[in-house]
Amino acid sequence: MKLGLIGCGKMGRALLEGALQAGIVKAKDVSVSSRTTETRESLAKDLGVNAVSSNTDLCAQSDVVYICTKPNITPIVLLELNESAECLDGTLLISTVAGLTLATIEQALPDSARVVRCMPNTPALIGKGAAAYTLGSNATSTDAATTCSLLGAAGSVIEVPESLMDAVTGVSGSGPAYVYTFIEAMADAGVLNGLPRPQALELATQTVLGAASMVAETGLHPAILRDMVTSPGGTTITAVQALEANGFRAATMAAVNSATQKAKELGQK
Ligand SMILES: NC(=O)c1ccc[n+]([C@@H]2O[C@H](COP(=O)([O-])OP(=O)(O)OC[C@H]3O[C@@H](n4cnc5c(N)ncnc54)[C@H](OP(=O)(O)O)[C@@H]3O)[C@@H](O)[C@H]2O)c1
Structure with a gap:
């Protein structure tokens, strides 16, 4: 070819x-x-x-x-x-x-x-x-x-x-940038809590890679996988509460939605 x-x-x-x-x-x-x-x-x-x-x-x-x-x-x-x-x-x-x-x-x-x-x-x-x-x-x-x-x-x-192509743009076309921001933020918080930057970045990156592979390879819904790692009264459920309290889910949905709307606007020019 x-x-x-x-x-x-x-x-x-x-x-x-x-x-x-x-x-x-x-x-x-x-x-x-x-x-x-x-x-x-x-x-x-x-x-x-x-x-x-x-x-x-x-x-x-x-x-x-x-x-x-x-x-x-x-x-x-x-x-x-x-x-x-x-x-x-x-x-x-x-x-x-x-x-x-x-x-x-x-x-x-x-x-x-x-x-x-x-x-x-x-x-x-x-x-x-x-x-x-x-x-x-x-x-x-x-x-x-x-x-x-x-x-x-x-x-x-x-x-x-x-009709779904703009939504694809919002989720996966622009998506890598959201994930890079998430990895950077996780690593920043690791540094805030005393981890050296290279180690914080390695741990954050591998965590995202591992969690994404779990979703892809088990075929389980992300909510089920999350429930499997949140022990009652433990550290992870405390962190999940902080994510929700700080609008993580809403911010992520707003990001995907903004990119989708921007793609629609580009198509109307
Ligand atoms: N970047 C992403 O993550 C991503 C994801 C999905 C889709 N896309 C789509 O991919 C397209 C390209 O985005 P990009 O990020 O790759 O942009 P980019 O890095 O700016 O690349 C565009 C290329 O087009 C060349 N170019 C400009 N005018 C040209 C012409 N008249 N004839 C031939 N080549 C010309 C430029 O090189 P010279 O200046 O040397 O000509 C440049 O290398 C966009 O339409 C975007 O919507 C991008």
Whole structure:
């Protein structure tokens, strides 16, 4: 498979490195585009991929192209592709752009364009991503399989109706940042109570990793797992009470909801 990436910043690079590490594509079969020479040179040097300046050339030489530009830049990119419509013949486009709807993308491109909308997240870089996708009106079952194998190489992947894509953005697209904040706060509290910073960070990180793995591997509801570790009158139930008293659950839900609403707003621009 010849893979292209229009824009290869934080998200593009995470998807690309995830796919390269999983061996699903070879660096020699990958092209990336960006505006600046500096970005192109560093991508070519670091990853051994072909770095080009033309988005249309990139599409013409690729079977599958991820669009990984910022929401405000993407309409310009779509205009460029539409003006050289032949570059899209036989090419599947997979948009990662928050808020940008399939209808907007398809209206900007030739009628026959095959498009998938997805929402990945940056742990794709280490093969631990969480992604969801929705097929566009011309996308085939083969395109679905290609999308699953590409995104699946960089973590877990599910198909959702497009109406849920903004909620996916709120939970998993932006989610790593909430968890980083939680880990940092746990470590800060450890330091406050006398632990050296590196040890506090190691304990907090491994605790989040271990607890997430417990949810994933046992399949038990998080509330059941929590009940299993809260002894009557013990330290953990005291901490859970403090979390609730300080609005932890409400703050988390508000964070997910804010990101979801922001994704909706981006889609209406
Ligand atoms: N970051 C996340 O956690 C995350 C999660 C889910 C989805 N997303 C989505 O992924 C997309 C990219 O986000 P990001 O965080 O990766 O942004 P980013 O780090 O700023 O990367 C965007 C890249 O696009 C390149 N670019 C800009 N204009 C271009 C053009 N006209 N043609 C080709 N390349 C161009 C930029 O490189 P030059 O300046 O060198 O051109 C830059 O490397 C966004 O739409 C976002 O909604 C991001």
